[in-house]
Amino acid sequence: MSTDRERLADLVKAKAVVHGKVTLSSGKEADHYVDLRRISLDGEASALVGPVLLDLVSDWDFAAVGGLTMGADPVALAMVHAANARGWAQAHDGAALDAFVVRKAEKTHGLQRRIEGPDVAGRRVLAVEDTSTTGGSVLTAVEALREAGAEVVGVVVIVDRDTGAKEEVEARGVPYRYAYGLADIGLA
Ligand SMILES: O=P(O)(O)OC[C@H]1O[C@H](OP(=O)(O)OP(=O)(O)O)[C@H](O)[C@@H]1O
Numbered sequence: 331m332s333t334d335r336e337r338l339a340d341l342v343k344a345k346a347v348v349h350g351k352v353t354l355s356s357g358k359e360a361d362h363y364v365d366l367r368r369i370s371l372d373g374e375a376s377a378l379v380g381p382v383l384l385d386l387v388s389d390w391d392f393a394a395v396g397g398l399t400m401g402a403d404p405v406a407l408a409m410v411h412a413a414n415a416r417g418w419a420q421a422h423d424g425a426a427l428d429a430f431v432v433r434k435a436e437k438t439h440g441l442q443r444r445i446e447g448p449d450v451a452g453r454r455v456l457a458v459e460d461t462s463t464t465g466g467s468v469l470t471a472v473e474a475l476r477e478a479g480a481e482v483v484g485v486v487v488i489v490d491r492d493t494g495a496k497e498e499v500e501a502r503g504v505p506y507r508y509a510y511g512l513a514d515i516g517l518a
């Protein structure tokens with residue numbers, strides 16, 4: 331029987347890897363795309379995302395997870411559900427793991443918040459992403475979190491494309507980890 335990590339890699343390869351010319355979020359061109367929304371919103375795969383990412387950062391101390399909408403949103407919730415299933419609160423003074431969503435722009439009505447969910451000010455938080463290319467998206471979230479008074483303990487992504495995100499994030503003093511590199515999903 332395969333582990334969660336092995337099964338999730340198989341599902342990423344089968345369902346998310348798309349070959350062909352594509353324009354990326356950064357405006358750069360690439361000849362492959364990893365559509366991780368097909369994983370983080372997939373009935374089977376979404377249940378594996380949380381356990382795999384929680385295992386990857388089990389030595390980091392944080393109280394909330396989230397990132398820039400929308401790639402990060404289902405990833406963060408997957409981690410929250412996996413944390414609940416593992417009895418997170420019992421190991422954290424009764425506090426469950428929270429999620430948050432960083433908007434791309436501040437909302438101009440309602441409470442006009444940039445970061446939705448339980449307050450992050452003064453808390454240790456983990457910034458998540460489905461995938462990172464330049465690191466620009468996750469760094470937008472890191473900046474917003476720091477402005478809001480949170481301490482970002484690290485960044486974790488499902489797939490790293492090996493295109494500089496790790497270096498960019500680490501240059502801002504934030505550790506960066508990923509569950510799968512290109513070789514793990516048949517792209518190297
Ligand atoms: O490291 P980067 O160069 O920033 O690229 C990675 C980003 O691109 C994708 O999101 P996209 O910008 O397509 O937006 P979406 O999440 O709203 O779909 C992905 O979910 C990451 O957020």
Ligand SMILES: O=C(O)c1cc(=O)[nH]c(=O)[nH]1
Pocket residue numbers: 353354355356362363364365366461462463464491
């Ligand atoms: O850089 C991006 O925009 C990007 C790359 C990728 O593989 N997958 C994705 O969702 N976005």
